[in-house]
Amino acid sequence: MIHLTGTGHDVTQVSHQQNGQRGRDSGGSQRRSPLDLIMNQIRRKRSASDRKPLGRFLSRTSDRTLIPEDGEAEGREDRGPSSATLLQFLPQLEEMDVSWNELIGRCLRALTSHLQHVGGIRTLRLCSCRLNADDITALGEALGCVPLLEILDLSWNNGVGGGALQGLLGKLPPRLRELHLVGCQLSAADAAALGGMVSALSRLCVLDVSCNPQLTQEVDGRGFGELAASLSHISSLSTLRLQACGLTSDCLDALGASLRCLPSVQELDLSCNKGLAGGLSCLTPHLAHLAHLESLDLHLCCLTLSDLEALIQVLPSLTALTELDVSSNKEAGGVVYPLVSALTLTQMKRLQLNSCSLNEASFTALAAGCRRGSLSSLRLLDLSYNGSVGDDGWSALFSAGGLGSLEDVDLSLRPLTSAPCSAWLPALLSALPRLPALTRLALQRWTAGCRDRQRLDHRLRKRSVLLEWDPDSKEMMSSCKMTNQEGVEETPEE
Numbered sequence: 117m118i119h120l121t122g123t124g125h126d127v128t129q130v131s132h133q134q135n136g137q138r139g140r141d142s143g144g145s146q147r148r149s150p151l152d153l154i155m156n157q158i159r160r161k162r163s164a165s166d167r168k169p170l171g172r173f174l175s176r177t178s179d180r181t182l183i184p185e186d187g188e189a190e191g192r193e194d195r196g197p198s199s200a201t202l203l204q205f206l207p208q209l210e211e212m213d214v215s216w217n218e219l220i221g222r223c224l225r226a227l228t229s230h231l232q233h234v235g236g237i238r239t240l241r242l243c244s245c246r247l248n249a250d251d252i253t254a255l256g257e258a259l260g261c262v263p264l265l266e267i268l269d270l271s272w273n274n275g276v277g278g279g280a281l282q283g284l285l286g287k288l289p290p291r292l293r294e295l296h297l298v299g300c301q302l303s304a305a306d307a308a309a310l311g312g313m314v315s316a317l318s319r320l321c322v323l324d325v326s327c328n329p330q331l332t333q334e335v336d337g338r339g340f341g342e343l344a345a346s347l348s349h350i351s352s353l354s355t356l357r358l359q360a361c362g363l364t365s366d367c368l369d370a371l372g373a374s375l376r377c378l379p380s381v382q383e384l385d386l387s388c389n390k391g392l393a394g395g396l397s398c399l400t401p402h403l404a405h406l407a408h409l410e411s412l413d414l415h416l417c418c419l420t421l422s423d424l425e426a427l428i429q430v431l432p433s434l435t436a437l438t439e440l441d442v443s444s445n446k447e448a449g450g451v452v453y454p455l456v457s458a459l460t461l462t463q464m465k466r467l468q469l470n471s472c473s474l475n476e477a478s479f480t481a482l483a484a485g486c487r488r489g490s491l492s493s494l495r496l497l498d499l500s501y502n503g504s505v506g507d508d509g510w511s512a513l514f515s516a517g518g519l520g521s522l523e524d525v526d527l528s529l530r531p532l533t534s535a536p537c538s539a540w541l542p543a544l545l546s547a548l549p550r551l552p553a554l555t556r557l558a559l560q561r562w563t564a565g566c567r568d569r570q571r572l573d574h575r576l577r578k579r580s581v582l583l584e585w586d587p588d589s590k591e592m593m594s595s596c597k598m599t600n601q602e603g604v605e606e607t608p609e610e
């Protein structure tokens with residue numbers, strides 16, 4: 117699907133239906149790159165004199181073999197002008213996304229050499245295009261033609277790492293606001309180069325280098341430490357994502373020193389860094405300086421009890437915090453009471469505690485927090501994959517009240533497991549009138565009798581609430597049909 121959106125109210129949409137059999141045909145026609153096909157589409161759609169200048173250019177395809185949509189001979193198309201030269205007809209272009217086109221790799225220069233025709237581009241996305249070092253060099257040479265560029269996304273290009281990032285050194289436009297380098301196989305040497313680049317970007321707001329596990333493997337003492345130090349020069353930074361970057365306690369120490377100089381940070385993602393275990397205390401004293409921090413993600417970090425205690429101590433200082441994710445940290449199940457008690461403010465919107473080995477005592481603590489009103493503004497509560505909670509724990513939570521703003525709740529069990537919920541389902545049914553904002557309830561792999569299932573389904577259907585529950589077996593469906601014929605006794609809502 118190719119979308120071409122005009123700058124005014126004019127919207128043009130072109131649907132390119134691929135034919136798999138024709139794509140496999142080797143009848144002598146030469147394969148064309150995705151860019152050729154895209155530009156041919158633009159040329160056709162802009163043949164009418166009443167078309168307004170295009171302001172957005174989007175193309176995504178997973179089909180590696182591209183052919184004409186209308187059966188025209190490719191030779192006829194190839195006699196036209198070079199597709200990249202058609203950029204001169206798009207002077208108002210502001211957004212270009214040619215992601216997920218692997219044939220672009222090794223020939224990006226054919227595109228970048230014509231970027232001077234679209235100097236007003238503000239967003240450029242080249243995700244998963246198999247870019248190599250030569251492509252990055254070509255891009256760096258052309259960035260001077262797009263001085264207004266604000267968003268650059270080169271994620272999921274392994275060739276960006278291994279030194280190729282040097283091709284962008286000193287070339288990034290000073291107006292750049294977002295830089296995305298997710299899954300680019302960045303090394304510690306690349307981290308040092310990246311530090312040199314971002315330190316000159318005074319307007320940078322978003323830096324995402326997630327899924328680069330070699331980023332912290334130091335070489336001669338250089339690497340992540342230099343990147344962390346350079347962040348102190350970007351006072352405008354509001355989002356920093358370092359998910360799955362192999363962070364250790366030493367990295368947190370270096371990062372913490374820069375956080376003191378970043379008062380604008382609103383989102384900090386350190387998730388999926390198991391090397392943080394036992395070292396979170398190196399960071400937590402610096403978190404207190406992030407007065408505007410709204411989202412903190414620490415899921416799957418193997419946090420120890422001492423880590424969680426250090427986090428609990430700093431939580432009262434994070435007065436703007438609205439989202440906290442400590443999922444997949446088993447020790448979290450033992451500190452739910454002090455954790456929830458530390459969240460004394462009522463602006464919390466998302467609390468994720470899935471796969472935290474929660475038990476009945478954990479749910480008793482959650483229920484106490486609900487009664488105090490600590491979670492009255494909560495919109496998302498994820499308690500999934502905590503199968504060791506007893507029936508009394510679930511009942512206590514739903515009987516506590518205090519979740520009037522809750523929109524999304526997930527209570528699902530792990531795959532390949534199951535458990536009955538009939539004992540605590542009446543408490544959930546009684547709580548539904550006190551959950552007026554609820555839009556989604558996930559109960560996957562919980563089992564219940566036919567009458568209970570139908571009663572819950574009926575209650576939620578009346579309110580257009582999405583219920584995610586495993587499909588009934590044939591035997592259950594047959595039983596439910598019989599029960600349905602007899603009629604389901606509805607318990608009056610409280």
